[in-house]
Amino acid sequence: MSPVSATYWGIPGYVIFWVLFVIAAGLFAKRIYFLFRLMRLGKQENRFDHMGQRIKNVLFVILPQWCTLRSVTKKDLAGIGHALLFWGFSCFLVSYIVFIGLAEGFGLYPWLMGNNFETVFSSILDIAGLCVMAAMIWAAIRRYIVRPERLELSVEAGVIMVLVFSLMVLHFGIEGFGLAGSGETTNWPPIGSVIANYLSSTGISKNTLITVSQGAWWLHYLVILGFTVYIPRSKHLHILASGANILFKPLASKVVLEPIPLEALEAMESEGSVDLGASKIQDFTWKDLLDLYACTVCGRCHVSCPAHVSGKTLSPKEVIHDLKEHLLEEGPGLLAGNAQATSESPAKTMIGDVIAEEDIWACTTCGACQEVCPVDIEHVRKIIKMRQNLVLAQNKMPESAQLMLRNMQTRGNPWAGAQSLRLRGDWTHDMGLKILGQYEGRVDTLFWVGCTGALIDRNVEATLSLTRVLKAAGVDFGVLGEAEPCCGDPARRAGYEFQFQISAEENIETFKNYNIKKIITSCPHCYNTLKNEYPRYGGDFFEVVHYTELLADLITRGKLKLTNKLNTLLTYHDPCYLSRYNEVFREPRQIIEGIPNAKFKEMERSKNTTFCCGGGGGHMWIEEQHGTTKINHVRMDEVIGTGAETVVTSCPYCLQMLEEGIEQKGVKDSLKAKDLAELVEEAMNQS
Amino acid sequence: MNIIVCVKQVLDPEIPPAKFKIDPETKQVIPPPGVPPVISVYDERAVEAACRLKDKLKGKITVISVGSDKAADVIKHAISMGADEGFVLCDPAFENLDSFGTAYVLSKAIQKIGAYDLVLCGRQAADWGAGQVGSILAEILAIPVITLACDIEGVDTNVRVKRIVSDGYEIVEAPLPSLVTVSSEIGLPRLPAGVRLMMARKKVIPVWKAQDIGAEASQLDKGNAHTEITGLSVPTRKIECEIITGATPGEAAANLASKLANLI
Ligand code: SF4
Ligand code: SF4
Numbered sequence: 001m002s003p004v005s006a007t008y009w010g011i012p013g014y015v016i017f018w019v020l021f022v023i024a025a026g027l028f029a030k031r032i033y034f035l036f037r038l039m040r041l042g043k044q045e046n047r048f049d050h051m052g053q054r055i056k057n058v059l060f061v062i063l064p065q066w067c068t069l070r071s072v073t074k075k076d077l078a079g080i081g082h083a084l085l086f087w088g089f090s091c092f093l094v095s096y097i098v099f100i101g102l103a104e105g106f107g108l109y110p111w112l113m114g115n116n117f118e119t120v121f122s123s124i125l126d127i128a129g130l131c132v133m134a135a136m137i138w139a140a141i142r143r144y145i146v147r148p149e150r151l152e153l154s155v156e157a158g159v160i161m162v163l164v165f166s167l168m169v170l171h172f173g174i175e176g177f178g179l180a181g182s183g184e185t186t187n188w189p190p191i192g193s194v195i196a197n198y199l200s201s202t203g204i205s206k207n208t209l210i211t212v213s214q215g216a217w218w219l220h221y222l223v224i225l226g227f228t229v230y231i232p233r234s235k236h237l238h239i240l241a242s243g244a245n246i247l248f249k250p251l252a253s254k255v256v257l258e259p260i261p262l263e264a265l266e267a268m269e270s271e272g273s274v275d276l277g278a279s280k281i282q283d284f285t286w287k288d289l290l291d292l293y294a295c296t297v298c299g300r301c302h303v304s305c306p307a308h309v310s311g312k313t314l315s316p317k318e319v320i321h322d323l324k325e326h327l328l329e330e331g332p333g334l335l336a337g338n339a340q341a342t343s344e345s346p347a348k349t350m351i352g353d354v355i356a357e358e359d360i361w362a363c364t365t366c367g368a369c370q371e372v373c374p375v376d377i378e379h380v381r382k383i384i385k386m387r388q389n390l391v392l393a394q395n396k397m398p399e400s401a402q403l404m405l406r407n408m409q410t411r412g413n414p415w416a417g418a419q420s421l422r423l424r425g426d427w428t429h430d431m432g433l434k435i436l437g438q439y440e441g442r443v444d445t446l447f448w449v450g451c452t453g454a455l456i457d458r459n460v461e462a463t464l465s466l467t468r469v470l471k472a473a474g475v476d477f478g479v480l481g482e483a484e485p486c487c488g489d490p491a492r493r494a495g496y497e498f499q500f501q502i503s504a505e506e507n508i509e510t511f512k513n514y515n516i517k518k519i520i521t522s523c524p525h526c527y528n529t530l531k532n533e534y535p536r537y538g539g540d541f542f543e544v545v546h547y548t549e550l551l552a553d554l555i556t557r558g559k560l561k562l563t564n565k566l567n568t569l570l571t572y573h574d575p576c577y578l579s580r581y582n583e584v585f586r587e588p589r590q591i592i593e594g595i596p597n598a599k600f601k602e603m604e605r606s607k608n609t610t611f612c613c614g615g616g617g618g619h620m621w622i623e624e625q626h627g628t629t630k631i632n633h634v635r636m637d638e639v640i641g642t643g644a645e646t647v648v649t650s651c652p653y654c655l656q657m658l659e660e661g662i663e664q665k666g667v668k669d670s671l672k673a674k675d676l677a678e679l680v681e682e683a684m685n686q687s
Numbered sequence: 688m689n690i691i692v693c694v695k696q697v698l699d700p701e702i703p704p705a706k707f708k709i710d711p712e713t714k715q716v717i718p719p720p721g722v723p724p725v726i727s728v729y730d731e732r733a734v735e736a737a738c739r740l741k742d743k744l745k746g747k748i749t750v751i752s753v754g755s756d757k758a759a760d761v762i763k764h765a766i767s768m769g770a771d772e773g774f775v776l777c778d779p780a781f782e783n784l785d786s787f788g789t790a791y792v793l794s795k796a797i798q799k800i801g802a803y804d805l806v807l808c809g810r811q812a813a814d815w816g817a818g819q820v821g822s823i824l825a826e827i828l829a830i831p832v833i834t835l836a837c838d839i840e841g842v843d844t845n846v847r848v849k850r851i852v853s854d855g856y857e858i859v860e861a862p863l864p865s866l867v868t869v870s871s872e873i874g875l876p877r878l879p880a881g882v883r884l885m886m887a888r889k890k891v892i893p894v895w896k897a898q899d900i901g902a903e904a905s906q907l908d909k910g911n912a913h914t915e916i917t918g919l920s921v922p923t924r925k926i927e928c929e930i931i932t933g934a935t936p937g938e939a940a941a942n943l944a945s946k947l948a949n950l951i
Contacts, residue, residue: 265882276880392880405878410725410764411699421703424721482721498884 002113003214004104017105017221024225031232032240035293038331045258045285047248058247062086067246067374071300076150078142078298079374081135088132089164092171095125096224122175122189129168130191136165150299156234163227170220174213181209241293242375248287249376253532254367254581257381258285260388260497277388277495280350281327282334288382292324294375301369301379306612306635307362311628314362316369316379319355323382326354351386360386361398362625365493365617366576371608387495397494404621405496408503412485413451414621420455425482427453427460431467434478436514443478446516448530450523451486452620452652458659459652462675466522466547469681473560475550477520480510489525492533494618501537504529508539518543520550522677524578524651525616531582546578548650551680552587555594562683565597570679571644573603573635573658574610575651583608588650588676595683601642611635615653636661640671650676688746688842689803690737692770693793693824694730696754696761697814699723707921714919716814726761729809731768733869735876736839737807738769744842746804747771751796753781753789759892767879767887774800778897780907785914786819788907793820794827795900805846806866810835821868831861837872 004013061067065083072079098121103109112118140161143151176195179186183206186193199209231239250256260276268275278284295317302308302317326348348354360383369379390396391405407416413424427449428435434443447470453463470477488503511519519542521527531544554560572588579585585607592600605611614624614631624630636658639647649655658673699722708717718724726734737748750765750773752758762773776796784792797806806828811818818834825832837856838849845860848867879887897907905911931946933939 262882262885265885269882391878395877395880397878399875402875402878407701409879409884411701411723416699416701421705423703423706423719496878496880498880502884502888 002104002109003217005107006214020221020225021105024228027229028232035232035237037335038327039286039289039293041282041331041334042284042286042289043282045287047287050251053251054247057249058243061246062243067242071372071374076148081138084131085135085139085164088128088135091125091128092132092167095121100221100224119188122192125171126175126189126191129171133165133168136161136168150303152297152299154235154297156236159230160234160236163223163230167220167223167227170216170223173216174220177209177213177216180204181206181213235295235297237293238296238375241290242296245290245294245375245377248290250378253528254370255365255378255380257384257492257497257533259501259536275389276392276497277390278350278382278385279389279393281323281330283389284382284385288378289327291377292320292327295320295324295377296375297321298374300372300374301377304368304372304609306364306366306368306614306631307627310631310634312359312362312625313356314359319359319379319382320377322354323350326350351389355386357390357396358625360390361401361622363617364612364614364619364631366612367580368576368609368612371580384493384495388497389495391495392497398622400621400623401494401618404618405491405494405499408486408491408496408499413455414486414490415451415455422455422457422460423482424454424484427463428479428481431464433467433481435481436478437480437483439478442515443476444515444517445475445477446511446514446519447477447479448487448519448521448526449479449484450521450526450652452656453522454484456652456656459655462652462655462677463522465675465681466677469551469560469677469684470520472684473554475554478514487526487529489529490618490621492529493616494622504534504537504539508534508537511539511542516542518545520545520547522547522652524575524582525653528577528581546582546584546650548578548587548591548676549584551677552590555591560680560684562594562680563596564683566595566679566683567597568646569599569601569642569644570646570648571601571603571639571642572606573613573639573647573649573654574606575649575654576610576612576616578650579610580608588648591676591680592648595679598683601644603638603642605638611638613654613657615657620653620656632657632661633665636665640665640667645670646672646674646679648674648676648679688740688744688805690740690746690748690805690807691797691800691803692730692733692737692748692750692765693806693808693820694734694750694752694761694765695727695809695812695814696724696752696758697727697812699725700728700813704921704924709919709921711919714916716919723760724757726764727809727813729811729813729869729871731764731809731876732871732873733807733809734765734768734770736836736867736869736873738877740805740839740842741769749773749800751776751793751800753777753784753792756894762892763887763890764879766890767884768877769883773892775892775894776900777894780897780902780904783909784907785912786817787823787913790820790823790827791906792900792902793824795902796895797828799895799900804863805842806830806864808866808868810868810870818868821866825866828866830864830866832866832868833859833861834868835870836867837870839867
């Protein structure tokens with residue numbers, strides 16, 4: 001007999017079933033509606049484009065559990081556990097709909113139960129139940145016994161583990177006692193039948209068996225309802241939010257920064273209250289707030305963050321977690337309509353009390369956090385938005401940042417004064433280059449050198465190597481020489497959005513005037529900016545390639561031949577803005593592998609999960625805070641660990657940071673840092 | 688509160704010294720290519736001082752600059768920091784003026800602008816460093832001058848200024864209108880932020896010629912100049928580097944100390 005069709009103390013089971021259901025569903029809906037309204041406090045943002053592709057992303061990422069499996073490494077197998085839990089629990093979820101909802105709730109059990117369908121489904125559930133139990137035990141061991149750094153002890157995790165585990169135990173109990181009570185002898189479902197056969201052999205009366213089975217059923221119904229109520233009130237909200245978060249993740253580039261519209265600015269200026277970037281929780285967009293719900297507190301971002309690893313106080317996990325807490329704290333007040341009161345004299349200021357200014361400046365925008373985040377949370381742009389507020393509205397920034405921004409604003413480049421003894425066009429002397437504006441003919445390919453490659457002695461060497469390689473391979477290109485300004489990247493990462501906007505508009509105008517069709521960049525930061533960020537400002541009429549892509553192509557087409565033997569052990573340091581932001585990591589390896597006799601050793605953190613050199617996000621100029629060590633020293637230890645004689649990279653900042661690391665670690669005699677262009681020049685047939 | 692700030696556009700002082708060239712014939716600096724001129728550092732502080740007063744007391748800031756047509760850039764820079772409007776004073780007759788001539792042109796422009804409470808200048812220009820224009824300008828305008836301000840403490844009917852002296856500072860008051868020259872101790876100028884940066888860029892800066900401000904040719908005649916440049920050269924700097932050693936860091940420090948003691 002179905003547990004629901006029985007009568008308990010004179011009350012029909014159906015009534016109890018539905019009353020409990022309505023209470024739980026009500027509590028669930030109330031919370032979800034509240035969270036939804038909180039999310040709507042955020043600013044508008046369009047993430048509804050390309051819906052087809054978005055849905056495909058969700059299906060292809062979540063169902064096969066690529067979200068967690070992609071971060072599985074030899075040292076961190078937790079993703080496998082999560083996948084088992086997900087697949088297993090999904091089976092149960094379906095079973096709850098079918099066996100509880102339809103069969104019991106709507107009385108369809110005569111059709112759904114006691115037949116082959118039930119036997120097959122229950123057998124699947126038995127296997128799924130074992131997987132889930134195994135995953136839970138594993139998770140408990142990892143949390144309470146061998147706890148890796150990224151996990152923190154939390155009551156919430158414990159509650160969920162106990163609930164899920166007890167659901168599985170109850171499942172087997174209901175099945176075993178129920179089967180035994182029915183008196184049938186069967187071999188299916190595999191676990192339930194074993195339990196049933198054992199129980200039958202003990203001679204317990206059928207009635208008792210059935211009563212226990214029904215009691216277990218009600219208990220498990222209660223646990224499921226409790227689970228439903230608890231989830232949106234705990235960190236396990238991610239079960240509901242992460243799907244949506246992956247659905248609305250950025251498609252075009254990994255870090256999406258919205259332009260600040262001039263009209264909005266003018267309105268603010270005339271009202272006399274300029275509030276740019278994010279100083280309050282509702283200054284973020286709804287997607288930023290959805291991110292907060294999606295966080296699973298897995299800590300993957302925490303252990304990948306170079307700032308954290310080098311002992312700074314910044315932790316991307318804490319940033320997300322603290323913002324979520326802040327949203328939940330401030331939200332009810334904001335929703336009640338006293339937005340004014342709350343925002344003008346909030347109990348806590350978001351910048352300062354919730355997120356320390358120091359932490360906002362410690363981020364190198366390397367994107368490691370986003371790359372490993374299983375639910376595609378966008379940490380970097382939140383940090384940049386808070387920087388925007390500090391720089392644009394509060395005029396508060398480290399002195400080193402201010403110096404760099406002032407140079408960008410008045411001199412058009414971040415390097416000035418004692419930092420560079422060169423002038424912009426100096427490197428072009430005697431190179432016989434086509435300088436746009438001076439050269440009479442037409443060139444439609446521009447070699448965009450970048451500030452660092454043009455101004456800093458060590459980087460100019462790499463620029464000259466690349467220039468010679470390009471010429472030897474017969475590439476027809478022009479340069480801007482002394483007229484080449486900054487692309488605007490350091491300003492944008494440091495929060496000085498308008499300077500970036502001005503740079504972008506002016507540079508696009510220049511490209512238009514010279515009718516540029518293709519741009520070769522040597523700096524990955526320029527590459528990312530020109531390729532992914534200029535299109536928003538009208539710069540969509542040219543192709544942008546990084547030189548590593550171009551050289552790999554020239555080698556494939558036989559235009560460039562690497563014939564000189566280099567008997568050396570190399571390793572390659574992937575620049576974040578190339579390998580992670582733009583997924584260019586095959587080409588550099590292809591080039592290195594083509595060098596005769598060169599041996600190659602990969603570092604553990606490589607390709608899209610590379611480790612920052614410490615120089616991105618304006619940090620070439622912003623002084624590094626005191627931590628336990630410096631970011632480039634952490635990386636240098638990894639380089640030294642490979643035993644390589646040369647560490648190759650393809651970014652001017654990385655090159656500087658690596659050389660500084662080599663110097664400070666005192667390994668100058670055994671290790672050199674080189675730009676990939678320099679290596680190619682050495683390996684090239686120079687007859 | 689109406690403030691007029693006089694600013695000058697100079698060759699970027701951050702240019703590496705080796706890149707300077709001088710034309711011995713005309714006794715002029717030849718700027719290296721591709722380096723845009725910038726606002727003189729002290730003048731930028733004068734703009735900052737004006738902006739701080741405006742933040743507190745409201746009012747209007749007008750910026751003027753004697754220079755080439757490129758000087759519009761420094762006016763725009765000042766506007767992006769917080770100034771309201773500005774004028775470039777550009778005329779062939781204004782080229783290569785000495786401090787007296789420059790002060791005369793500025794005085795004519797200030798008279799054209801009309802009512803003002805305070806005139807601010809940098810303590811000296813970052814290129815020539817003569818430090819004359821402010822005082823001469825006050826003389827022509829017949830108003831008090833306070834030089835080397837490190838803080839403008841208050842403005843009511845008087846202006847109260849903290850000014851640098853060799854062994855500290857002193858506080859001086861003068862009735863309005865007055866002229867104050869500002870020193871770098873006033874603090875870092877603000878980073879132009881927000882809408883001002885975008886709007887300043889689009890602004891058209893009016894240019895005033897000699898006749899617009901009623902400057903008389905006789906006053907601008909080079910023959911009447913009070914100063915004459917007899918020669919111009921790039922100073923040669925020699926740097927000798929010696930590394931002081933010692934068995935322990937303490938010993939190295941002691942060696943360094945005795946070395947320094949011998950030098951004095
Ligand atoms: S972008 Fe890099 S430095 Fe910034 S929070 Fe993420 S991992 Fe840390
Ligand atoms: S932000 Fe992403 S990676 Fe970091 S703890 Fe949350 S879910 Fe994990």
